[in-house]
Amino acid sequence: MPRYDYLMKPLTVAGLTLKNRLLSAPTSMAELGPDEHYTNENFDYYRLRAAGGAALVTVGDVIVDNATGRSHPQQLGMDDPSVISSLKKMAEAIHAGGAAASVELDHGGALCDPAFLDGRHPIGPSALSEEEWGVAVDEMTEAQIYEVAEAFGRAAAMLKTCGFDMVMIHCGHGWLLHQFISTLTNRRSDQWGGSFENRMRFPLLVVEKVRQAVGRNFPIEIRISGSERVEGGYGIETGIEIAKMLDGKVDLIHVSAGTNTDWYSFVLMHPGVFQKEGENANLAEEIRKHVKTPVVSVGAFTDPDFMEAFLEKGGADAIALGRSLIADPFLPKKIMRHQTEDIRPCLRCGECQGGMMAHHCMRCTVNPLIGREKEVFHPVPVHHTGKIMIVGGGPAGMQAALTAVERGHQAVLYEARERLGGALKFADGVDFKASMKRYREFLIAQVEKSDVIVHTGVRVDEAIIREEAPDALILALGAKPLILPVPGIHNSNVLIGADLTEESVLGNQVVVIGGGLVGCEQALHIARDGHQVVILEMQEDLATDCVVTHRENLMHQLNCCDRIQILTGARCTEITDTGVKVDRGGKEETITADTVVLAAGMKADSEQVNQLRTIIPQTYVIGDCNQAGKIMRAVRDAYDAVVDFGLF
Numbered sequence: 001m002p003r004y005d006y007l008m009k010p011l012t013v014a015g016l017t018l019k020n021r022l023l024s025a026p027t028s029m030a031e032l033g034p035d036e037h038y039t040n041e042n043f044d045y046y047r048l049r050a051a052g053g054a055a056l057v058t059v060g061d062v063i064v065d066n067a068t069g070r071s072h073p074q075q076l077g078m079d080d081p082s083v084i085s086s087l088k089k090m091a092e093a094i095h096a097g098g099a100a101a102s103v104e105l106d107h108g109g110a111l112c113d114p115a116f117l118d119g120r121h122p123i124g125p126s127a128l129s130e131e132e133w134g135v136a137v138d139e140m141t142e143a144q145i146y147e148v149a150e151a152f153g154r155a156a157a158m159l160k161t162c163g164f165d166m167v168m169i170h171c172g173h174g175w176l177l178h179q180f181i182s183t184l185t186n187r188r189s190d191q192w193g194g195s196f197e198n199r200m201r202f203p204l205l206v207v208e209k210v211r212q213a214v215g216r217n218f219p220i221e222i223r224i225s226g227s228e229r230v231e232g233g234y235g236i237e238t239g240i241e242i243a244k245m246l247d248g249k250v251d252l253i254h255v256s257a258g259t260n261t262d263w264y265s266f267v268l269m270h271p272g273v274f275q276k277e278g279e280n281a282n283l284a285e286e287i288r289k290h291v292k293t294p295v296v297s298v299g300a301f302t303d304p305d306f307m308e309a310f311l312e313k314g315g316a317d318a319i320a321l322g323r324s325l326i327a328d329p330f331l332p333k334k335i336m337r338h339q340t341e342d343i344r345p346c347l348r349c350g351e352c353q354g355g356m357m358a359h360h361c362m363r364c365t366v367n368p369l370i371g372r373e374k375e376v377f378h379p380v381p382v383h384h385t386g387k388i389m390i391v392g393g394g395p396a397g398m399q400a401a402l403t404a405v406e407r408g409h410q411a412v413l414y415e416a417r418e419r420l421g422g423a424l425k426f427a428d429g430v431d432f433k434a435s436m437k438r439y440r441e442f443l444i445a446q447v448e449k450s451d452v453i454v455h456t457g458v459r460v461d462e463a464i465i466r467e468e469a470p471d472a473l474i475l476a477l478g479a480k481p482l483i484l485p486v487p488g489i490h491n492s493n494v495l496i497g498a499d500l501t502e503e504s505v506l507g508n509q510v511v512v513i514g515g516g517l518v519g520c521e522q523a524l525h526i527a528r529d530g531h532q533v534v535i536l537e538m539q540e541d542l543a544t545d546c547v548v549t550h551r552e553n554l555m556h557q558l559n560c561c562d563r564i565q566i567l568t569g570a571r572c573t574e575i576t577d578t579g580v581k582v583d584r585g586g587k588e589e590t591i592t593a594d595t596v597v598l599a600a601g602m603k604a605d606s607e608q609v610n611q612l613r614t615i616i617p618q619t620y621v622i623g624d625c626n627q628a629g630k631i632m633r634a635v636r637d638a639y640d641a642v643v644d645f646g647l648f
């Protein structure tokens, strides 16, 4: 059994002992209350991160100066005294979960939206024109520089009064302090710009003001970008110099990466499926060689063995986890109890953050309790139990079966294929689907060790349902590929994208019909496998059905792959033995292809659903067989159906 001695070892900073080396990275709130204070949902979200065993829970960014510093609407304004009770309750909630509590202090600077500034221009180290930046930015006066630094100090003092154990200063990700350090945004020629020492003057002033406010025995953590990871931006050499300047003045140096001023850099800050485990770990590792202050690493840590090995080799003193604790807040406790096979893995799909950005609503693909964390502390009651039969062994079916047995029901799970997994089976052999494969194996392992009765290789019909005679039936049958009504669609050179496996044989020239998420991912995989690929898409844009960060990531990978050609505004009119005929704006073109892969979308399998849905009065149709969509929807449907069954 692997031991996790390094991860579980306490760490003492400025007199505060953290019980282990796993910290909850700041993740901001999806929404605040109407009075811009924290809500009970916010308290539950952070309490859960603490209850899962993280040693320190840091609340996502709050703003030190409402008038000039707001970058998005979900930020508490620290210069509003009415937030004190909200902050006190937040510290209590985190302490109730057994963790030390901290808050990240921030100022958005030039990245603030005038909509949150009563129409005033954002302020930053240097004036920026609307043409260059999107909005006009005013250069901060010396008086403003001192005012904002004082505001950081006052905010830190307030946190201490409210019962927090630590404070984090945000000096990375492209926000105001970072803007002063970066030559991309700081063009001043006075004592606050020019040389590196001058560009560090403002962040150091902020640290000084915060230290004066909280005293020597109150830990200060500073979050920096160890590299901007953008063309023209600073790299690790500057990251090391930043850390050296801060060394000894703060108690933890937290090394993240990237800047919000560039989309792909933002992606690397929140590494997705195309980035490696511990994507930015090398930055902390390099910095740690040059400073005495303990160093924290963050970014795409999902594998406990990798984390343990990273600490063991001296890569960092602690690891901060953002999304891994959304996917499974109990990850630290599961490591502590050597139950790592029970950790629900984060897919790095970006849906949590994408949802926040699109509609102020954070949900998680794999964890149906995100967004209703209170159900962990106050579970929805089960008023009656019974036998639930689930048809379909994909993610929705497996989640339904697991939720059913957890809630005291009897669960019988049927799958037509020989193995559970459903749509997740296509993760095999695709390097950027490794996390999806882990998720599938996690679900299968959980089902196998649970009391769920599983029948694989059985196609369910009415007779089987009548024989099982369940109290409730859950249909989780998945979706079917959309078959385009074009001549030649049934030719032998046409493969259905959803059916591709490692064994599928493709010719050298491949045309993928459909530039949605699935088509683009398949095109990328096929091209990386050595084939020449043309993506045909009727719309003008690709992958519009995809969450924004994953889309940026995917487009970057497609653009970097010289074996891929993209044709948008192209409608397939016929498939021949040698290629595909397309209509582009009324002009017919022929594209040569040895193999055509159809990825034109999926549709609910209504035929089988209609055959089975009227046999048992209490029948739930969930996931893709209700409406083809994302795994998140299917997993939440599954949880909801089982909870609903037990209610009455």
Ligand SMILES: Cc1cc2nc3c(=O)[nH]c(=O)nc-3n(C[C@H](O)[C@H](O)[C@H](O)COP(=O)(O)O)c2cc1C
Binding pocket: 025, 026, 027, 028, 029, 059, 060, 061, 104, 170, 173, 223, 256, 269, 270, 271, 298, 299, 300, 301, 320, 321, 322, 323, 324, 352, 353, 356, 362
């Ligand atoms: C939903 C969400 C909200 C976040 N909010 C913040 C924030 O308020 N402040 C911050 O510095 N970073 C924020 N981050 C970035 C995380 O702290 C972390 O650096 C990043 O997600 C990479 O770590 P991970 O791979 O463990 O998720 C957020 C990330 C996510 C996914």
Ligand code: SF4
Binding pocket: 323, 324, 326, 327, 345, 346, 347, 348, 349, 350, 351, 352, 353, 363, 364, 365, 366, 367
């Ligand atoms: S939504 Fe995706 S990226 Fe976010 S925590 Fe869940 S699995 Fe991870």
